Amino acid sequence: MKLDEQLEERLKSEAIKYLEQGKPDWDIPHTLATVHWMRQLIEKEGGDERTLVTTMYLHDVGYPELKKGYDFDDLMKSKKHHAQNGAEIAEEILTNLEYSPTEVKTIIKLVGDHYNKENINTHDLQLVIEADGLAKIDWERVTPNFDKENCLKYLDYFKGRTAPQFRTNTGKRSLKELLQKAENYWK
Numbered sequence: 417m418k419l420d421e422q423l424e425e426r427l428k429s430e431a432i433k434y435l436e437q438g439k440p441d442w443d444i445p446h447t448l449a450t451v452h453w454m455r456q457l458i459e460k461e462g463g464d465e466r467t468l469v470t471t472m473y474l475h476d477v478g479y480p481e482l483k484k485g486y487d488f489d490d491l492m493k494s495k496k497h498h499a500q501n502g503a504e505i506a507e508e509i510l511t512n513l514e515y516s517p518t519e520v521k522t523i524i525k526l527v528g529d530h531y532n533k534e535n536i537n538t539h540d541l542q543l544v545i546e547a548d549g550l551a552k553i554d555w556e557r558v559t560p561n562f563d564k565e566n567c568l569k570y571l572d573y574f575k576g577r578t579a580p581q582f583r584t585n586t587g588k589r590s591l592k593e594l595l596q597k598a599e600n601y602w603k
């Protein structure tokens with residue numbers, strides 16, 4: 417099902433209230449980029465826009481607050497509980513918007529699982545992880561808030577952990593393009 421425009425605006429403003437308390441200069445533009453990439457993936461790979469795009473708006477609402485100038489190690493620590501916290505916050509947000517109980521269940525499960533990448537067992541979760549991953553290295557769309565050293569550390573981590581998780585043709589094609597650009601970003 418399509419995500420209604422008015423509902424999307426309300427969802428976005430609810431999500432932003434949390435995202436603006438998370439990682440400065442990152443969580444908001446990154447989240448909007450995940451929405452862009454999810455729409456690209458759905459177009460080619462199929463999937464339900466209402467649940468999947470909603471998941472992207474909410475997937476990172478559970479990050480703890482980080483101060484400007486945080487580094488790679490701070491980021492890694494902050495990841496630990498963000499998916500589970502996010503699922504709780506997402507449930508609160510969704511119960512005040514027009515989503516069915518089944519949709520709420522699907523979305524909060526995807527939010528809660530999106531960092532638990534050892535077991536990608538559904539097409540939906542696969543798309544969530546790929547949209548999230550593409551938006552992490554899409555540095556034309558989302559300017560990195562790390563310095564060169566931390567950015568390159570992050571890119572190594574991404575190549576070791578996230579890139580191997582890509583499965584869809586559309587995801588893999590975009591990954592290849594974005595990785596190439598990211599490799600050249602600091603040159």
Ligand SMILES: [Fe+2]
Binds near residue numbers: 475476548
């Ligand atoms: Fe994310």
